[in-house]
Amino acid sequence: MQKVSLRKVKTPMSYIQDIDEEVMHFSLQGLLPPGHTLALNTTLGTLSHLVCEQDRPHMLMEQQFTTSEICVLLPLLESYPYYCPYEVLLASFASGRVTETTIARCRERLQEAQEAGVWDQEMRPVRNVLSRTRIKTRSFGIEISSILETGYILMYMPNRRRAEI
Template sequence: MQRVYARNKSKTASSDLRQDNDILHFSLQDALPQGHIMALNPKFGTLSYLAYDDDRLLMVAQEQFTGTEMSVLLPLLEMFPYYCPYEALYASFYNGRISEETVEQSRKKLDEALEEGLWDQEMRPIRDALSRTRIKLKKFGIDVSSILATGYILMVASAPMPIIKPRESEREMVNA
């Protein structure tokens, strides 16, 4: 038996709960080197990797995420360094926000899906969004790892992102 669920677009997305001009900053619990930070603009779905070089702030990397990708990225970032349980991702993906109520409802739906043998079908849209998000996060030196029967967790590469300094010719053009 198949179940069909549509994403609830009438609910307020977690990114919309914040003011439009809010930019969220993530140091990833000191997993990033000193002076490095991730900045997320939830309204536009833009994640930027920023680093201080002497007295300048440099953008090392930037990526655009769709609304669907944001619905799985935001809970992963907010829960770092801890794992993000399946029901929290499910709640964010289908309801646009995570609350105790939506997580409990999601847990019940996932338990029912497991009992009926529909777990894979129920989680497929979330896994698809995670797959696309994982590809984009590689640019930042971050991976999304699955924890069997539990959820997902962000893994930060042990080597920091290199700061790409502009070449002398580029500096001269800017200063001219």
């Protein structure tokens, strides 16, 4: 007979990070039209594109993200309009907690991997999750672009390119 735990199960994001808000809002000026907002529900793992019309919010679209995908998406959203360094993505992905200590530890880890010639292997799990996340963010018109030897940045994706994908 299998033993069942009666402990309260934490939601994925509440387990990963101590987030004060269940829903985080990002206006991403220059990436989204004025009046549009992305809402990241950290409990459900959903990203919603919202717009306010006639004093009422309307959801234009929504995507479901896994916990790993949110771990790489959240630092990108928080870094916008600037790039998100590799060590921040790795810290969020590896531990779910982005603190100065975890970032410094990941920076060291990446420097050691670079010196040992295994940087690609160290970042491969993050890149794999980023590729799945990228597919989902494209439906919002947002591209996750790599900046060589630096990190990743969110960029606007024209409608024409979205139609090709």
